[in-house]
Amino acid sequence: MTSEALESVVQELNEQILSMQPAELPIFDRPRQFSGLIATKSCQPNGFLTHLPVRHVISEAGETTKRFPQRLPVVAQIDEWSKAHQSDLPLVIAIGINYGELSERNIVALSRDYAKTEIRPRLEQAFTLGISEGFMADQHNPIPAQDKYHLVLAYLFPWITAKPWPELRLNPLEESLLLQGFGYRDPLLALNKLLDLIEHLNNRPSNAWVVFHGSSPAISQNATRFAIQRKPDGPDVLICDDLNAAPPINNSVILERPYLGRADTVSMNVDE
Numbered sequence: 015m016t017s018e019a020l021e022s023v024v025q026e027l028n029e030q031i032l033s034m035q036p037a038e039l040p041i042f043d044r045p046r047q048f049s050g051l052i053a054t055k056s057c058q059p060n061g062f063l064t065h066l067p068v069r070h071v072i073s074e075a076g077e078t079t080k081r082f083p084q085r086l087p088v089v090a091q092i093d094e095w096s097k098a099h100q101s102d103l104p105l106v107i108a109i110g111i112n113y114g115e116l117s118e119r120n121i122v123a124l125s126r127d128y129a130k131t132e133i134r135p136r137l138e139q140a141f142t143l144g145i146s147e148g149f150m151a152d153q154h155n156p157i158p159a160q161d162k163y164h165l166v167l168a169y170l171f172p173w174i175t176a177k178p179w180p181e182l183r184l185n186p187l188e189e190s191l192l193l194q195g196f197g198y199r200d201p202l203l204a205l206n207k208l209l210d211l212i213e214h215l216n217n218r219p220s221n222a223w224v225v226f227h228g229s230s231p232a233i234s235q236n237a238t239r240f241a242i243q244r245k246p247d248g249p250d251v252l253i254c255d256d257l258n259a260a261p262p263i264n265n266s267v268i269l270e271r272p273y274l275g276r277a278d279t280v281s282m283n284v285d286e
Contacts (some may be wrong), residue, residue: 015105015212015221017096020164023211024127028089030207031172038199039087039172042066045195052187059195062188066196067176087172088113089204091129093165104156104163105212105222107249108133108257109205109237111179111230112171131167133257137225140254144266153271154250155221168208170201170232179230180256186231193232201236209249222249227257241269248272 036044045059141157171193175182184192193201200206205224212222226237234253241251254266 015164016102017092017100017164019215020092020096020105020166021127023208023215024090024092024166026211027204027208028127031087031089031204038203040196042196048191048194052185057188057191059191062192062195065175065177065182065192066173088169088174089172090166090168090208092127093134093167094128094130095134095161096164097128099164104158105166106137106158106163107166107168107205107208107222107224108137109224109226109233110167110169110256110258111228111232112169113174129167131165134161134165136255136257136259136263137165139263140225140227140252140257140266143263144252144254144268149268154268155223158223166208168204170204170236171197172204173197179228189230189232201232202240205240223252224249225252225254225257227254229256238269242272244272246272 031039040046042063045062047059049056049058051057138160145151145157173196198204209222224240226233226240237251237253244251250271251269252266253269255261255263
């Protein structure tokens with residue numbers, strides 16, 4: 015896929031999702047409702063608002079910050095590396111839980127289709143580790159060569175949080191409720207729409223790799239769900255440690271491609 019085509023796809027993806035109704039993408043003052051007890055304490059959506067604070071933005075002169083209520087999600091961005099590499103290259107889509115911790119750098123990046131990432135070295139470590147144990151090359155797409163691929167970042171949760179996700183210290187139930195109240199109706203919304211747009215451009219998503227990264231239970235749950243539900247000719251899937259963290263990559267797993275059987279030939283319009 016060329017960087018020009020990829021830029022067009024990501025721009026369209028961001029426009030489509032940013033124009034969605036609150037039923038698809040809740041806003042802070044209208045979360046999806048729930049009530050109950052966690053550790054015998056009352057649990058309601060408003061209790062999670064401390065994880066999604068009002069931002070403060072520094073002026074150009076470095077003067078007193080002003081309040082900036084975040085009302086738009088971070089959907090997907092392209093690694094700036096692609097700006098200087100226009101050729102047709104394989105595509106890697108990195109799926110994280112959310113964009114990152116509260117910072118002025120992140121706020122500035124909200125309205126841009128490109129972002130400067132530093133995850134390529136760790137991503138390439140993850141691929142190397144993933145193929146080290148019985149990787150069947152004939153059943154998967156080629157592993158992208160070093161700096162020979164375009165990279166897109168997309169997210170399961172659309173909002174920047176006050177702290178990095180691990181530091182929120184949510185148990186699996188609390189994490190699920192935060193996603194339920196303030197996330198996409200389907201956490202895989204951005205990824206699935208991105209792949210649909212690529213396919214409509216007559217590019218084969220099967221040439222892509224989707225890399226789910228992070229320690230959140232939502233990452234592994236949605237990675238396996240996506241892998242099970244993808245089309246037989248869909249992209250390959252790898253799950254690994256957080257690509258934004260510092261420790262070495264210790265966990266990296268390539269998920270088996272869907273089996274192509276007789277029942278699949280009907281949907282593929284192939285004569286038996």
